[in-house]
Amino acid sequence: MTYHFDEHTANNFFANKNERISIYCDYYSIDQGELEKNSVMADYVDAHHQILDDLISGYKEMGPLNKKICDEFVGCEYEAECEIEDRGII
Secondary structure, three states: OOOOOOHHHHOOOOOOHHHHHHHHHHHHOOOHHHHHHOHHHHHHHHHHHHHHHHHHHHHHHHHHHHHHHHHHHHHHHHHHHHHHHHOOOO
């Protein structure tokens, strides 16, 4: 079976094509060996790979924003935890 994944759709997330296929197999909970033997399964993954690429792209884009939000609320979390401990709730 030949995989039809275009290299330009990898969006620089993967070191190589094998890593990309491994990630897809993990995501879809399928064995990579089965993917190589089963053309129907390979065609399904090939037809739907853009969904996972978009998901990865979204997480990559949101990473810095999520870090910024977390950094802003670390102080609040700490303050709330101290208040709870001072009140003897925990």
